[in-house]
Amino acid sequence: MNGYNFTERVRKVLAMAREEAARLRHEYVGTEHILLGLIREGDGVGANVLENLHVDFAELRSGIESIVKKGRAGETVGPDLPYTSRAKKVLELAMTEAREMNHSYVGTEHLLLGLIREGSGIAAQALHERGVSSDNARIEVLRVLGTESAPRTVQREPARSAAKDSMSAVEQPQLSERVRDVMRDAEDVATECGANELKPIHVAIALLRNSEGFANAVLDRLNIDRQALIAALMNEAKNDEAELVAGMRLDFGKYMVAFQRQVESEARWRHSPPTTLNVLLALLDSVREVALVFETQGVDATRVRAEARRMSG
Numbered sequence: 296m297n298g299y300n301f302t303e304r305v306r307k308v309l310a311m312a313r314e315e316a317a318r319l320r321h322e323y324v325g326t327e328h329i330l331l332g333l334i335r336e337g338d339g340v341g342a343n344v345l346e347n348l349h350v351d352f353a354e355l356r357s358g359i360e361s362i363v364k365k366g367r368a369g370e371t372v373g374p375d376l377p378y379t380s381r382a383k384k385v386l387e388l389a390m391t392e393a394r395e396m397n398h399s400y401v402g403t404e405h406l407l408l409g410l411i412r413e414g415s416g417i418a419a420q421a422l423h424e425r426g427v428s429s430d431n432a433r434i435e436v437l438r439v440l441g442t443e444s445a446p447r448t449v450q451r452e453p454a455r456s457a458a459k460d461s462m463s464a465v466e467q468p469q470l471s472e473r474v475r476d477v478m479r480d481a482e483d484v485a486t487e488c489g490a491n492e493l494k495p496i497h498v499a500i501a502l503l504r505n506s507e508g509f510a511n512a513v514l515d516r517l518n519i520d521r522q523a524l525i526a527a528l529m530n531e532a533k534n535d536e537a538e539l540v541a542g543m544r545l546d547f548g549k550y551m552v553a554f555q556r557q558v559e560s561e562a563r564w565r566h567s568p569p570t571t572l573n574v575l576l577a578l579l580d581s582v583r584e585v586a587l588v589f590e591t592q593g594v595d596a597t598r599v600r601a602e603a604r605r606m607s608g
Contacts, residue, residue: 303506326416339403381416400512508571
């Protein structure tokens with residue numbers, strides 16, 4: 296897997312696939328284990344797509360386990376399990392799906408499409424039996440990611456008092472679902488920090504916690520210590536909010552208005568809706584407290600732009 300632009304979440308799914316194979320006392324990692332890992336992880340785009348297609352995870356797991364046989368009791372399984380030829384094909388097809396979508400990373404959505412596209416493995420059969428096809432899964436992936444045709448101009452409402460009503464960035468339909476998720480998660484981060492005003496540092500923490508998207512794929516290639524960054528940003532955010540009064544309503548503050556404009560500016564040169572990469576660059580370019588934390592790991596906007604260009608070919 297080294298050298299492939301797999302997101303951290305995909306690597307987590309593949310680690311869980313090995314655990315599933317070990318749990319079943321299998322001496323290999325097959326397509327069924329990858330699918331079990333994907334639904335066990337549960338939070339990626341791939342899992343969201345399956346949920347939206349009304350797949351019952353518990354029933355799917357039970358169905359797979361009724362097909363495959365467990366290994367002999369007491370049999371020990373080593374940590375470095377080989378992938379079957381079909382599982383290897385799934386990974387190749389996931390990369391193909393990413394290239395065909397013009398994505399420079401391989402996310403759980405591409406992994407799901409690879410599982411289906413492989414066609415003959417246990418995972419593909421289990422998904423087909425539950426009405427999941429390449430066509431309806433791909434359509435749902437595009438819908439979730441927000442990459443289908445969308446209007447380039449949107450009527451914006453003036454900011455209101457509550458963040459969930461006022462975040463025009465969340466309300467704009469041209470944003471990808473992933474960016475919307477990050478913005479919504481930022482509200483939870485602000486609450487967790489005891490803040491009464493949403494700020495860009497909360498967006499930075501939410502972006503890193505999300506762990507998917509092009510921005511996170513770039514950061515993975517730069518070998519960041521994700522948990523250390525999150526911890527440092529949380530510490531900065533909590534110190535910043537120490538004097539705020541608890542229980543006040545979360546506002547869409549002036550810092551977020553300026554930050555939103557910066558995100559839009561970052562995206563404008565490509566004439567496309569803002570992506571997670573635009574969010575990351577806006578954070579590094581315009582939010583000093585965030586930029587300083589990233590600099591402790593040698594990451595700045597210049598390095599991110601350079602790596603993004605390399606990954607985009």
